[in-house]
Amino acid sequence: MNAGVVARRPLIAGNWKMHKTIAEARTLARELCALALPPQIDVVVAPPFTALAAVADELKGSRIALAAQTMHDFAHGPYTGEVSAPMLVEIGVRYVIIGHSERRAFCGESDDAVNRKVRSALANGIVPIVAVGETASEHELGETHAKVTLQTRAAFADVATDDIARCVVAYEPIWAIGTGLVDSPENASAVIAQIRACVDGLAHARILYGGSMKGDNASALMAMPQIDGGLIGGASLTAPAFAAVIDGARAKASAT
Numbered sequence: 001m002n003a004g005v006v007a008r009r010p011l012i013a014g015n016w017k018m019h020k021t022i023a024e025a026r027t028l029a030r031e032l033c034a035l036a037l038p039p040q041i042d043v044v045v046a047p048p049f050t051a052l053a054a055v056a057d058e059l060k061g062s063r064i065a066l067a068a069q070t071m072h073d074f075a076h077g078p079y080t081g082e083v084s085a086p087m088l089v090e091i092g093v094r095y096v097i098i099g100h101s102e103r104r105a106f107c108g109e110s111d112d113a114v115n116r117k118v119r120s121a122l123a124n125g126i127v128p129i130v131a132v133g134e135t136a137s138e139h140e141l142g143e144t145h146a147k148v149t150l151q152t153r154a155a156f157a158d159v160a161t162d163d164i165a166r167c168v169v170a171y172e173p174i175w176a177i178g179t180g181l182v183d184s185p186e187n188a189s190a191v192i193a194q195i196r197a198c199v200d201g202l203a204h205a206r207i208l209y210g211g212s213m214k215g216d217n218a219s220a221l222m223a224m225p226q227i228d229g230g231l232i233g234g235a236s237l238t239a240p241a242f243a244a245v246i247d248g249a250r251a252k253a254s255a256t
């Protein structure tokens with residue numbers, strides 16, 4: 001493995017989605033900074049754009065890293081409403097979620113756009129967290145493997161293997177997002193193994209599970225050798241709920 005590649009340290013990332021005003025985001029960030037975080041676990045939060053600068057300010061001196069929920073692939077230009085990688089770097093953003101199923105569904109984010117964004121993030125020193133996952137009907141039809149393979153290969157097309165190893169992938173079955181229907185650890189682990197195998201470099205990358213992951217199911221998911229962490233929605237919106245997920249990763253952290 002290349003020296004610049006991060007080992008598969010456990011990573012717990014909170015995707016706050018379209019929640020939290022600046023004041024609310026500051027309060028949550030302050031509460032998270034007060035937690036005793038296990039040193040072996042990387043913790044990331046992704047507030048909405050409006051709260052990024054305020055949360056960056058609150059996180060100064062902590063080991064919680066800042067993520068954005070999306071970005072444009074160009075550095076600047078006539079793209080009303082968009083934000084670019086250099087703008088995020090200036091605020092202190094270190095990770096960016098790319099291709100979340102909500103953006104694919106509601107904002108028409110294509111596999112091509114995901115690939116352009118991944119390359120732009122890497123070129124600007126931001127770690128992409130690439131989200132892939134199948135719908136409920138694809139799941140029922142047994143098309144999960146085909147779907148995640150297609151999305152993953154497209155996301156990393158023309159990306160160097162060493163760079164791919166530095167990226168993060170989040171397997172988020174769409175039917176599990178916000179529904180309480182968490183995937184079984186065995187199934188999530190099997191799909192993640194397929195994701196790792198479909199692109200060179202992903203064997204060394206961190207691959208997370210996302211979809212109704214909470215304090216009461218985190219340790220079973222994290223016990224699977226293929227699962228390096230979680231991308232958490234609902235349970236990242238309060239400090240006690242997020243702390244419970246991080247607690248679920250402790251056993252894994254002491255094993256790494």
Ligand code: 13P
Pocket residue numbers: 015100172176177178179180210211212213231232233234235
């Ligand atoms: P929930 O944890 O609310 O199911 O959301 C998962 C998710 O979409 C994280 O990106």
